[in-house]
Amino acid sequence: MTYCVGLKIDSGLVFMSDTRTNAGVDNISTFRKMRCWETPDDRVLVLLSAGNLATTQAVASLLDERTKAPDERTSSMLETPSMYQAARLVGDTVKEVIRQSAPVGQSADAFGASFILGGQIRGMEPRLFLIYPEGNFIEAGEDTPFFQIGETKYGKPILVRAHDAAMSFEETVKLLLVSFDSTLKSNLSVGLPLDVLFYGRDSFKVGYEKRIDADDAYFKTISDGWSTALKTAFKSLPDFTR
């Protein structure tokens, strides 16, 4: 499985993804699920992926035109005129890959993959999309400023309750780590290290990027601290009376 979140805040976009892939519980590997395309002063596009690894890698390879000789490649993600067009391109590519993977008459479910695409192109607003395995997509708005893909349920309640568009990047990373920690604790197929990326509105360059591994001191502080803080919060509520 996988857990990825893309979140819109007033100051920009924050992305976090885990790196565990698995085929059964006895065949796990580490793969980066966050891809970034950047042309300084023009655009930053970030793509998070969940689902069949062959599908997500094929989609990224096609977007990067790896069917061509290295010299002739220019990623099509660097040439789309708008974020909307970039989302359509990802959607069309995933449809194409799944169609080619699924044998005639068989279900395409096993080849499914979903994506979160976020970024900004000069002259336009930052935008955030969720792209389904069917190739269609939705955009985040003010009411729902984040998207999750993969194992979304364990980490959702805290996102819903604590998210606030006015949050700083630093607070947002804290929120995402709490959400990821709940998921890591509950689903073995979501695993460290985590990739985090911040894109600052109107900056047209990657603002911050880090890989957070199991030894990360801040992650440990949050993971341990959240257990304690939750227990304290729980104790602060009045007990039931018969």
Next chain:
Amino acid sequence: MTYCVGLKIDSGLVFMSDTRTNAGVDNISTFRKMRCWETPDDRVLVLLSAGNLATTQAVASLLDERTKAPDERTSSMLETPSMYQAARLVGDTVKEVIRQSAPVGQSADAFGASFILGGQIRGMEPRLFLIYPEGNFIEAGEDTPFFQIGETKYGKPILVRAHDAAMSFEETVKLLLVSFDSTLKSNLSVGLPLDVLFYGRDSFKVGYEKRIDADDAYFKTISDGWSTALKTAFKSLPDFTR
């Protein structure tokens, strides 16, 4: 969907279940998912059910021998010599019902149902079982003192983190309400009112039983209070630093 939890504490067993059933989102109803069999001074058995409503009702009807004329019925749940035998009986009954429901050659998945069975029979310890749609079952132990069925993921993190066998019944109801509130907020197909039941170890009678509806003052206190307490807990952790 459904959300039910059975939990073992030092002082006994606590059960909570929602009451919403749905076929699609436009056909929802309220049905009790908690059934109790009691012979004072001899036994209390509580059964929580999730899954296909026709299956769970058929299982309960068969356990109560409703195939017989009313005068000739004695629920077989009142006659099993041990909790283990009661769990086997529920397992065998669910297998029988699913076998009869699924047309030849078709998948039985749509008819699936799972159960939590807990209780105590005089001369033996209180026990808690999870019964799968396949009819086999597992028993709760010290390491995993609770079982969930239905929509289990949203409400699991808080159970894992805050559960403690030494908790009182009153604290346990608080914990379960927090877990149910997270689930209610995230999945429309889990709905109020909630049924709660307490069985006190070696009491051989139902200790406490209540239906908690949307107007319940304590439920409101927990639901509102938990949002605030979570935010405070979240703010108490240090922000990320770049």
